[in-house]
Structure formats: structure tokens, C-alpha cells
Amino acid sequence: MDFSYPQEAEQFRKELQAWLSAQLTDAVIDASARRGHDDEAFETLRAWNATIADAGWAAVSWPQEYGGRGASAIEQLVYAEEATRARVPNPLNTIGINNIAPAIMQYGTKDQKAALLPRMLRADDIWCQGMSEPEAGSDLASLRTRAVRDGDDFVVSGQKIWTSLGHRADWCQLYVRTDPEAPKHKGISCLIVDMSLPGIEARPLVTLSGDADFAEVFFNDVRIPADAMLGPLNKGWQVATTTLSHERAGAARLYAEMQVRLRDLVTDLIAHARNGSSAVDDPSTVRRLGELDTRIKNLEILCQRSISSGMHGGDAFATASLAKSAWGEIGKDLAALAFDTLGPGAADGRWDEFRLTSHALTIAGGTTQITKNITAQRVLGLPRS
Numbered sequence: 001m002d003f004s005y006p007q008e009a010e011q012f013r014k015e016l017q018a019w020l021s022a023q024l025t026d027a028v029i030d031a032s033a034r035r036g037h038d039d040e041a042f043e044t045l046r047a048w049n050a051t052i053a054d055a056g057w058a059a060v061s062w063p064q065e066y067g068g069r070g071a072s073a074i075e076q077l078v079y080a081e082e083a084t085r086a087r088v089p090n091p092l093n094t095i096g097i098n099n100i101a102p103a104i105m106q107y108g109t110k111d112q113k114a115a116l117l118p119r120m121l122r123a124d125d126i127w128c129q130g131m132s133e134p135e136a137g138s139d140l141a142s143l144r145t146r147a148v149r150d151g152d153d154f155v156v157s158g159q160k161i162w163t164s165l166g167h168r169a170d171w172c173q174l175y176v177r178t179d180p181e182a183p184k185h186k187g188i189s190c191l192i193v194d195m196s197l198p199g200i201e202a203r204p205l206v207t208l209s210g211d212a213d214f215a216e217v218f219f220n221d222v223r224i225p226a227d228a229m230l231g232p233l234n235k236g237w238q239v240a241t242t243t244l245s246h247e248r249a250g251a252a253r254l255y256a257e258m259q260v261r262l263r264d265l266v267t268d269l270i271a272h273a274r275n276g277s278s279a280v281d282d283p284s285t286v287r288r289l290g291e292l293d294t295r296i297k298n299l300e301i302l303c304q305r306s307i308s309s310g311m312h313g314g315d316a317f318a319t320a321s322l323a324k325s326a327w328g329e330i331g332k333d334l335a336a337l338a339f340d341t342l343g344p345g346a347a348d349g350r351w352d353e354f355r356l357t358s359h360a361l362t363i364a365g366g367t368t369q370i371t372k373n374i375t376a377q378r379v380l381g382l383p384r385s
């Protein structure tokens, strides 16, 4: 199924293409793969984040007053396609821009919005999100990190884990238990925490690929001013589920990414012919490539359904959850196929890296089992258990 986009959206595409072809460099694209273990690459990306933010291309769905473009859903779709095809690196503050900013826009004071959002967009400040704990991942509502009111402060103690960029962050959107007596979803609050406060210790966690992209973060009797609370007391669950009402086409990035990866794989297979014969001549490889191509096409349709639901008042989240699990499984299978056919070390090690990091695709942002549960309940209408 091919959409034909309205003329204004195609104009938007041309404007973006022109800007990217003038500004985006190979050094920026290359830095993306090295950001977890190379401080210089991290700073290259920080500078790029400022460039793209200042030009208004960092978060096109955001309202203009915070540095976005107030882009329509179709423009957002075009943005996701073009940015992915051009290999624009994800922003350093991806979680900040997509997940934390909506809550600040909805619950923050005027001063908080003005002080925090533009700096987040430019990556002047690095943000992390403290949700998961050693005993609270999928079941986030079981979190135990406590905040006890003492005068004008909350005193916070506990531990977070898998905190992306926790060791580099200037700010943390932290979820804490403020009422241990209440049912678990109802005793949680959200704090905006300055990561330089005494008593906070962030220890980087090194993953299979050798990168330190996330950390475990310890809070040892940290005094946090009570006015750092985001949203009402004990309504942290509501804050956690805030989504950006303007954001409609985030799912497009899922299929666009896998299309690019599949095309890269075919290119690499042709380039790495052995003894005059390429893996694309092997029928079993062709079958696996064909299957992936079909699954990516299905993913594209799922994403477009989710975007369409969002535009017409339907349950975009339910279809997006289905798309997220399909995306994760496709990513893992694509990485396995690349590794099986090209072998280790091929194409500058790019597939080795993806083979290792692809395991995170079915965990981060909700595991495949959890997204399948959401599909069962919200798409198929099955009972909870």
C-alpha cells in the first residue's frame, strides 16, 4: 500500500531534504555508533543536537513555543521517513523529548517549561528517566524508592537501574513512592531531580557491546526541594502515562529503520561476495530476506494503522504496541541473518554491533511479552488473565 502525500507534505519533505543535505555530515552519522564508549563522539552528537534544534528540526511535533514546528501528522510521518533514510542520529535526549517533555508540558510551571525544555532539545542538559528498579521493571507500580516529606524537602532513598544516560545526566525525571500505605499505583509521585545533589551516585553499566549507555543510580538520603514535584502528589502514575497529544507519527520511525537496515544488508551481501558468489545467490538466504521484507511491509501497515488511529480518535497506543513487538522481533532476526551470512567482522563490524544491541529491542520501552499482553487486551479484547 502506498500513500500519496499531500503537496504541502511533499514541500515539507523537500525543505527537510535540502537542510539535511547541507548540514548532516558523515562525522555526525559515524558518531552515533560510538556514543556509548567515546566521549568525543558524544560531544559531536551534542553539538549536532544544538544545530538541529536551532533550525527547528529536532522535535517537529512539539509546539513552536518550545522549539518545535507544530507539524501535522503527515509532516511528522514524512519527517520520520526522511530522517531515518538520511541516517540522522537519534537525539541524545530521546527519552526526554518523547517521554519526559510531554509531562513537563502538561504539568510543569511556566518557569520550568521555559528553563528546561529548550535546553533539553539542544542537549545542553542531558536527561534521564528513573523508573525501573531491581524489583520493578515490567511491574513498574511495585517501585520502592521512597520520598519522605521533611520540611520544605523530600528525602529520597532507593535505587534505580537500567537508567539510560544516568551517569551523564544533569536532570532526572524520578518516580518515587510517597504513600506506602496506598494501593501501589496510587502512592507514586514524580520529581524533577538535579543530578548534582549530594547523595546521588550513578554507576555506569557496561553492556555486551562494551558500551556504557546506561547506569544504576543510588539515592542515599537525597534532599530534594518539594517544589521539584511534577504533577500532583501521589499522581505519578498519571504523569508517567502522559503522552504528547501532538505526537502522532512516532511509529513511522520503526518501519523506516528496518527498511534501511534490510537495504544495507542486501548491499553488504552483494559487496562481500566470496569466490565470485554472493550470499544473495543462495536460495535459503533469499528466502530469509524475502520473509523479512514481507514482515517489514506488514510492520509499515501496522504503523500506518496506528498513525491513522491517532488522527481519527482511535486507540493508537494499542496498535503501536503491536508494531513495537513486531519491530523488536524483526530487528533481532535481521541481525541474526546478517551475522549468519556475513560472518563476524564484516562491514567494519557494524553487524556485530547490531547483533549484540538487537537483544535490547525486545526489552526496552516494554518487553515483547508486555506489548503482547497489551495487544491481547486492547486489540483482541481478551480478559487480563
Ligand SMILES: Cc1cc2nc3c(=O)[nH]c(=O)nc-3n(C[C@H](O)[C@H](O)[C@H](O)COP(=O)(O)OP(=O)(O)OC[C@H]3O[C@@H](n4cnc5c(N)ncnc54)[C@H](O)[C@@H]3O)c2cc1C
Pocket (backbone or CB within 6 Å): 095, 128, 129, 130, 131, 132, 133, 134, 136, 137, 138, 139, 161, 162, 163, 164, 165, 214, 360, 363, 364, 365, 366, 367, 368, 369, 370, 373
Ligand atoms: C536499552 C534499554 C534502555 C532502558 N532505559 C531505561 C531508562 O532510561 N529508564 C528506566 O527506568 N528503565 C530503562 N530500561 C529498563 C526497561 O524499562 C526494563 O528492562 C523493562 O521494563 C523490563 O523490566 P525488567 O528488565 O525488570 O524485566 P522483568 O519485568 O523482570 O521481566 C523479566 C521477563 O519476564 C517477562 N514478564 C514480566 N512480566 C510479565 C507479564 N505480566 N506477562 C508476561 N511476561 C512477563 C518479561 O517480558 C521478561 O521477559 C531500559 C532497558 C533497556 C534494554
